[in-house]
Amino acid sequence: MKERIEQAYENRPKRWLFELSVTLVVVFLLIWSASGIETSGTTQNGGKIAMNILSGIFHPDTKLLFNLTTKGVPYLLLETICIAFLGTIVGAIISIPLAFLSASNLTPKPVAFVGRTIIMAVRTIPAFVYGLMFIRVTGPGAFTGLLTMSLCSVGMVSKMYIEAIEDLDTKVLESLDAAGCTTWQKIRYGILPQLMPNFASTAIYRFDINLRDATVLGLVGAGGIGAPLIFAMNAYRWNEAGAILAGLIVLVLIVEWISTKIRVKLARG
Amino acid sequence: MSIYDKLFPPKTITLANGKTVQKKRTRMPLVILILAALTALSVKVTGFNMHTLVSRINEFFVILGQMFSAPNWSYMPKVWGPLFDTIQMSLLGSVAGAILVVPFAMLASTNVIKNNVVVTVMRLFLSIVRTLPTLVAALIATYIFGLGTLAGTIAIAVFTFAYMGKILYEEIETVDMGAFEAMEAMGATKVRAFVSAIVPQVLPSYLSNGLFCFEGNVRYAAILGYVGAGGLGLILNEKIGWREYPSVGMILIALFVTVFIIETISRAVRRRLV
Numbered sequence: 001m002k003e004r005i006e007q008a009y010e011n012r013p014k015r016w017l018f019e020l021s022v023t024l025v026v027v028f029l030l031i032w033s034a035s036g037i038e039t040s041g042t043t044q045n046g047g048k049i050a051m052n053i054l055s056g057i058f059h060p061d062t063k064l065l066f067n068l069t070t071k072g073v074p075y076l077l078l079e080t081i082c083i084a085f086l087g088t089i090v091g092a093i094i095s096i097p098l099a100f101l102s103a104s105n106l107t108p109k110p111v112a113f114v115g116r117t118i119i120m121a122v123r124t125i126p127a128f129v130y131g132l133m134f135i136r137v138t139g140p141g142a143f144t145g146l147l148t149m150s151l152c153s154v155g156m157v158s159k160m161y162i163e164a165i166e167d168l169d170t171k172v173l174e175s176l177d178a179a180g181c182t183t184w185q186k187i188r189y190g191i192l193p194q195l196m197p198n199f200a201s202t203a204i205y206r207f208d209i210n211l212r213d214a215t216v217l218g219l220v221g222a223g224g225i226g227a228p229l230i231f232a233m234n235a236y237r238w239n240e241a242g243a244i245l246a247g248l249i250v251l252v253l254i255v256e257w258i259s260t261k262i263r264v265k266l267a268r269g
Numbered sequence: 270m271s272i273y274d275k276l277f278p279p280k281t282i283t284l285a286n287g288k289t290v291q292k293k294r295t296r297m298p299l300v301i302l303i304l305a306a307l308t309a310l311s312v313k314v315t316g317f318n319m320h321t322l323v324s325r326i327n328e329f330f331v332i333l334g335q336m337f338s339a340p341n342w343s344y345m346p347k348v349w350g351p352l353f354d355t356i357q358m359s360l361l362g363s364v365a366g367a368i369l370v371v372p373f374a375m376l377a378s379t380n381v382i383k384n385n386v387v388v389t390v391m392r393l394f395l396s397i398v399r400t401l402p403t404l405v406a407a408l409i410a411t412y413i414f415g416l417g418t419l420a421g422t423i424a425i426a427v428f429t430f431a432y433m434g435k436i437l438y439e440e441i442e443t444v445d446m447g448a449f450e451a452m453e454a455m456g457a458t459k460v461r462a463f464v465s466a467i468v469p470q471v472l473p474s475y476l477s478n479g480l481f482c483f484e485g486n487v488r489y490a491a492i493l494g495y496v497g498a499g500g501l502g503l504i505l506n507e508k509i510g511w512r513e514y515p516s517v518g519m520i521l522i523a524l525f526v527t528v529f530i531i532e533t534i535s536r537a538v539r540r541r542l543v
Contacts, residue, residue: 029360036357038499039417046413053409082311089308120532124525126492126502129517132509137328142315147322215402219495223315226404233408245405252400 056238057245065243073225073247079142080224081251083217084210087149092203094154099161106165116162123155127213131220142223145214152213153206164198197266204259204266211255215248273299336518344516348504348523355500356527358418358493359486362425367479370430374437375463380446392438399431403489407498418499425486425493429479436478437471444470473542480535487528 065073101107102115127148134147173190181189218226225244232240279291311317376382377391407424414420448466453459494502501524508516 030364033357033361036354037361037418037422039415039419046415049412050409053412079314082314085307086311086315086317089304120529121525124488124528125521126488126505128492128495128502129505129509129521133329133332136332137325138318138321143317143321146311146315146317212400212402215404216492219404229405230408233405245401248402249397249400253396256396256400 052236053238053241057242059239060243060246061239062243064240065247073243076225076228076244077247077251080211080214080248083142083145083149083224084207084214087146088153088157088203088207088210090146090150091153091206092157092199094150095158095161096199098154099158099165102158103162103165105168119155119158119162122151123159127152127216128220131217131222135220135222140221140223144220145217145222145224148217148222149210149214153210156209157202157206160202161199164195164202168194201263201266204263208252208256208259211252332514335514336521339515340518340522341513341515342519344519345523348501348520351494351499351501351504352523352527354418355490355494355524356487356531358421358500359425359483359490362422362490363429363479363483363486365422366426366429367433367475367482369426370434370437373430374434374441377434377438378441380442380444381449381459381463381467395431395434395438398427399435401427401431403428404492404496407493408496411497416497416499421490421493421498421500424498425490428489429482429486432482433475433478437475440471440474440478441467477539477542480539484528484532484535487531488524491524 064071068074098115098119102112102119104112107115130151131144131148134144138144138147168191172194173186176186176190214224215226215229217224218228218230221227225248229241229244229248232238232244273296274293277294279293281289281291283289373391373395376387377395379388382388403424406427407420410420410423410427414423444467449462452462452466457465491501491505494500494504495506497503501520505517505520508514508520
């Protein structure tokens, strides 16, 4: 028995050459990337700054945190939620036709390929570049943020929509055909029930991400909570930054909790 | 029975064999009402204005045209350096974050650690790290570690840590625990049993998710330069500031090609993994 085990062990597939080459490539890549890491010289008081940041974040400026005017954290959070929400809605709506055009099981291969490349290009351009471009259109403010968020959402949402469309179960459509349904009935009872939960779930997921990414918008003056946060940090006012971060973290945690609940419900039908 | 069902009682349908079934009323009107209310509020707060959008949207395409109609090819030699910086930052950051998170993910899995307090604390910690915006992490890193790619690497490591942590503990919780229990019964320590029984099961999806995260990080790393954390963002910001749109177009094309190549390789590798 023992001999047979050892024999089987001896006959195991030998892949050391493959494994060795993969290891070498990975090690080489890591050394290469470590060689490129540089800094303008770590400041001696780095540790002190870190302590200041931590103490500021744990002693948030409560006046700012519970200030109910348009300068206070609650209003800024509301503005951020609104930008993220409307951005998601607009992005999700634009994504629907784009995704149907780029799904390889519905459209001819060349069209689908062009559509996918465009979507990838949209996804690649960083958010702040869009922000700076839209500022020329609408001027600084929450409206610019909304447009930026919409365009950024299109990149990811339509990619996930395409995957959902390509996973469509066509047998349902065939059986509806066999039962003598019209095209509209096929869409209503064959396609929508398959796609709707998936689409809604993707949109909710993207809303989560948009809320988190909304700080990027502040960089270019496109509204939301980002700008006050970055200003406070650049001016080393850590108490203010702490107050804003505390508000943001609590909000994101709550939204994530709710959205997970809804998405689990959607997935289970 | 929820409040909604009390307000709108379910429809009773009598079947052909005399049985009755109850069909709940659809929730759709309620969902649409909530969405409409939120949309109206958002339109008001963000100052959405269709008129401005339609009348001035051509400005957007003017800039877009300047970027891509004639990209400044002679600028390309100056793009290589920051481009490689961006790739190096995201590679090292992704690897560091993905490796560091393993013990934390292990401590956050309910099937490995039976102590509820440890699991809850770990999960809360991972959630809070996840909510920290990458940009804020990068900005803090530049204060502590100075300007340059090191700060960007650390910001990406933090982001990868947060992203991989959640996926990894969810993955660990779905593995087959038989081998782990057998090893513990034989007297192996938790860490030993984890390495021998759970790691082989989660390794393929762990690597696959790590690669996926790396793809995204290359894109993210391009933003980090904006706060001085090195990479493409630095020159991107500079060129936009000077309104040299043909150069901006060149940088974006370089980034796009890089991301495309990395995605193609990583997709091929991931298909073999899973």
